[in-house]
Amino acid sequence: MSRKKGVKSIIALSSVPLVMTLGNSMLIPVLPVIEKKLGISSFQVSLIITVYSIVAILCIPITGYLSDRFGRKKVMLPCLVIAGAGGAVAGAASLWFSEPYALILAGRVLQGIGSAGAAPIVMPFIGDLFQDEEVSAGLGDIETANTAGKVLSPILGAFLASWVWFMPFWFIPVVSLISFFLVLFLVPKPKEKSEETKSLKEFAKNVKIIFKREGRWLVSIFIIGGIIMFLLFGVLFYLSESLEKTYKIDGIVKGALLSIPLLFLSVSSYLAGKLIGNNKIRMKICVMIGMILLVLSFGGMWWNHSFYPLFLFMSIGGIGIGMALPSLDALITEGVDKEESGTISSFYNSMRFIGVALGPPVFAYMMSNAARLIFIVSLLCSLAALTLVLFYIDPKENENEAAKTV
Template sequence: MEEKKKLDLVSIASVPLVMTLGNSMLIPILPVIENKLKITAFQSSLIITVYSMIAIILIPFAGYLSDRFGRKKVIIPSLIITAIGGLISGLAAMLFEQSYLLILLGRFIQGIGASGTFPVVLPLIGDMFKEDRKVSSGLGLVETSNTVGKVLSPIIGAALALITWYTPLLAIPVFCLVSLVLVFFLLKVPKQQEEPVPLRTFFKNIKEIFAKKGRWLYAIFIIGCILMYVLFGVLFYLSTILEENYQIEGILKGLILAIPLLTLSLASYITGKKIGENKLLMKWVTFSGCLLLTCTIFAISFSESIYLLVGGLIFSGIGIGMALPCLDTFITGGVKKEERGTVSSIYSSMRFIGVALGPPLFAMIMKYSHQTLFLTTAAICIIASGFALISIKPKRNYNPALSE
């Protein structure tokens, strides 16, 4: 990694860290919110889902704007909007007894801001480095920052909730402010070498990209969606049963939730360092990660033991952590710079769809049985493994974007 770009990478890495904290930090306190606001598990899951759903819709527009006007010019306003949404949710919870709808409104505004943050970070890394090896390493750092946020978020969320149940909501604008300062002062974006592509030409180019390379692009979109669905669904399920079945609350609960996320973070960091420019290796690492996830989720379905559940989720985290940096590298290295932001943003939208669907669908399916929940989840993971095996077909050290 170039020495002069270390500060830039620190500022970039702060964005996914803050966005993850702003969402995942709420997962361990959802049961507390249910009790305080007298709402159902499904209603509490919407606090996660409404944030993701609006982001899904707006992410492609943010991607185009970042291609058209520059990454930094999109990231900074997006961080400000995210902070405003967090402030609305936090103040509503603090000032009003029946604050559920206002909290959802604040989360909706946060989702608007989130659409122009992490999804723009991925193409920005691709802009900063010319060599695939450095791009892979930079993306590994971003995914690590993202997953470190996931590791810390249940612990921080549980710890802040010891002050008051709404303190995690009030902390979100503070985290956004820190990232905003880092990006504003430290990030030096590469100068745009060419005139922005006109809108009509841009959409024509995007259409041609999907006509020529849709097979592997669609596969990566679907795999990313499934991985996030499993991750956030399982975290929601684990958070619920720890409190309801085992009366485990507070920081201890946060620490247990952090265990599988820690293995995900380590696997993501190591994978980003090791895959380099070898696209064939990336394909097999992606497939292996999806297969490991499938096997562990399948094994979990046969027992409700908390030890098997947490142990299985450790290996699930490794599987997801193996796949994510490979998917990021395929996306950022797979299209031209002028379309990179939009294609990356569509990929990010698919990941957000997984985040949005995970908690509410798990809340509905878990009413039937533990085995039904995890067998259906394992079946979905098989789909991800199949796409990784069949639809991604690069040659060694060969960019799949160049294959027709």
């Protein structure tokens, strides 16, 4: 692929994770407003995030298989339409119904289905389109765009909600439509393989072989990805609630403050993607350093979580997460056969969505019952992730094993 076409493809594919990112991150600063407007509890409002994520968890393995079987683009484009329709349903319910909560959740279900077949397919799509170090760089760009969306989305969500509280729901169809046309016109279809399409039985057998041979490091990466997203979205939910209820900060100012740790995450993600290349040793080192920073971050928050130290330690954690994500993506994308990469990536993305789903309600429960537990649980989770990196991810072993399957 020429450099010009490659840049266009990266730009187009970078828009796809924004559908997922805006679907969650944009709503986080708006959740307290939705809670007041609808007269529901903190737990109920957290379900607006959780329902979306649970549906995505269930659908991601299916769309991953379908993308391996029928093509990335053929699955991605219809799913972008479904995601947009879900946002429109939630927006319309908020506009026209006096008690829209149930229909908002229904719209979030549609968004979850659409997002499952869009954002998670980007990883294997990059692997199909690019070669060698271009893959790691491309994944770094995708994660950077994803986290840049996280940086902007709290500000954008707060701004839209300051106009009309349900306006963030209506923004999803706009983003989905833009992404649809970018992918349709700018992303080439990967070259078709000459071999016959494998049957479902043969495909499942190959996936089983991959897990039997490489399950140790693959499952470890899946768990680390889930822990990272659990901590990220849980802490963002905690910060959003604390800013509004403890410090009486809301609106665009709150959105801007929520964006500070995400900005550090975005920058470190971009730099890590450029640094690692296709060197798996560097990938492990980046993940390891990232998890060490995350441990230090939550240790610091346990010690002192007043206003300024909280942002300092969250920013350190953001740097750690930013270093880890593109490296985890690259280890998976370059470690398995492209024919099964969509399915393997789907398991990884399902674990990330499980983290997203569990974060807000678990942190909401701890805030209501034992707020001090938040930092202890977070510290233990980050220590568990660091342990997995140190003892269960062996890049040298990966390269040897990958040679047998690729």
